[in-house]
Amino acid sequence: MINKKIFLVIGASSDVGVELIRQLNEDECNSIFLAHYNSSLNDLDKISMKNDNKIEFLQANLLDNLQVEKLIADIAENYEAPTHIVQLAAMKFQHCKLSKLEIERLQNNLQVQVFSIANILKKFLPIMAKRKIYNKVVFMLSSFVIGKPAKFCLDYNVTKFALLGLMKSLAADYEGKLININAISPSMIETKFLSEIDERIVEMNAVNSSEKRNAKVEDIVPVIKFLLSSESDYIHGVNFNVSNGNVFD
Numbered sequence: 001m002i003n004k005k006i007f008l009v010i011g012a013s014s015d016v017g018v019e020l021i022r023q024l025n026e027d028e029c030n031s032i033f034l035a036h037y038n039s040s041l042n043d044l045d046k047i048s049m050k051n052d053n054k055i056e057f058l059q060a061n062l063l064d065n066l067q068v069e070k071l072i073a074d075i076a077e078n079y080e081a082p083t084h085i086v087q088l089a090a091m092k093f094q095h096c097k098l099s100k101l102e103i104e105r106l107q108n109n110l111q112v113q114v115f116s117i118a119n120i121l122k123k124f125l126p127i128m129a130k131r132k133i134y135n136k137v138v139f140m141l142s143s144f145v146i147g148k149p150a151k152f153c154l155d156y157n158v159t160k161f162a163l164l165g166l167m168k169s170l171a172a173d174y175e176g177k178l179i180n181i182n183a184i185s186p187s188m189i190e191t192k193f194l195s196e197i198d199e200r201i202v203e204m205n206a207v208n209s210s211e212k213r214n215a216k217v218e219d220i221v222p223v224i225k226f227l228l229s230s231e232s233d234y235i236h237g238v239n240f241n242v243s244n245g246n247v248f249d
Contacts, residue, residue, distance in 0.1 A: 005031040007228075008075065008082035008124075010062075010117060011089030013037035013044055015191035016140070019217045020086065020224055025053050027225070034058055034075060034082060036089070062089055062116040063108055072123045081127035084136045084228050087117045087163075092192075096154045109159040114166060121170065129177040138227045139167045139183035141239060146185050147247040164239060171237030180236050182227050187243035189215045210245050219244075 005028060009017050012035035021033050021044065029051035035044050036058045049055055060071040075082065091109050096102075121137065128135040142160045144150055149157045164183065171181040223242050226232055241247060 005084060006034065006079050006082040007031060007084045007086070008034040008036070008120075009086045009088060010036045010120065011087070011140075013040060013042045014088050014090075015217050016189070016220055016224075017086075017088045018043045018047070019221050020088075021055070022047050023221055023225060024228075025050060025055075028053060032056065032079070034079070036060060036071065038062065038089075062112045065119075068116050068119055072120055076123060081124040082135075083128070083131075083133075085120070085124065085138070086224060086228070087113070087137075087139045089113060089116065090140070090159075093153075093156060095152045096156070097152045098154055101154055106155040106158060109155050110162060113159050114162045117163075118166060125170065125174060125179065128179050129174060131178065133178065134230065134233050135179045136228045136232070137170070137179065137181045138224055139163055139181075141167075141183045141185040143185045143187040143241065143243040143247040145239070146241050146243070146249055167239070168237060175236065180227070180232055182232070182235060182237065183239040184220065184223050184227070184242050185239050185247075186215050186220050186223075187246050189217060189220060191217060215242070215244070 007024060009021060011017050012021060017035070021035060024031070024033070025047060031053050033053065033055040035055055037044065038059070038061055041057060044057065047055065058071055058074065060067040062068055089112055091112050096105070141164055142156070144153065144157055145160050145164045167181060167183045174181060220242060223240055227235070227240070
């Protein structure tokens with residue numbers, strides 16, 4: 001039986017990923033963090049490991065299937081399989097109308113967010129299911145999949161709905177296997193993920209929200225931590241609405 005937690009965070013160099021590992025490092029002990037990044041570590045390498053925790057940086061461009069396969073092989077060779085997997089990777093947000101749709105960008109979004117994690121889970125979920133302890137999988141979705149999707153976000157909406165479908169399907173397939181597979185759907189979070197859209201749109205979203213502000217990383221990370229903890233052992237196949245009441249089913 002595995003005697004330590006192994007956290008695989010896909011997209012660990014995102015603002016949410018860095019803060020998640022930072023907080024888990026404070027709370028966990030004797031754990032391993034497999035921190036995936038694409039081109040830049042950002043602040044990951046500034047996290048000082050404590051409590052006998054260790055971190056390994058794993059570089060892979062998720063658009064490249066060969067690199068995804070190597071990432072999977074390296075993890076399997078060294079750790080067999082993670083105990084906790086968090087999917088955070090995403091291309092930066094851009095507005096997109098149907099008339100301006102670039103099929104290649106849609107394909108790239110699906111590759112980065114959906115196909116790559118599907119391949120990762122294809123390898124590791126069967127191994128995780130054989131363990132006699134709870135394992136955890138958490139997907140990062142969007143409040144757009146809960147209520148009415150935002151306009152002119154075609155490639156983003158399609159990708160997030162596909163990711164929701166993947167989560168729901170895997171939750172059904174692995175019901176009763178001691179693997180909790182869940183997702184969170186936050187409203188707009190002020191991170192570098194929004195760096196390619198007009199700042200006025202971000203400001204307008206804040207003005208129209210219930211508390212006159214957008215979500216912060218610190219609002220989101222505790223929900224992910226809860227879904228990674230033993231307190232969520234009886235929660236499975238759920239998409240958590242983390243929009244502060246801005247979106248309803």
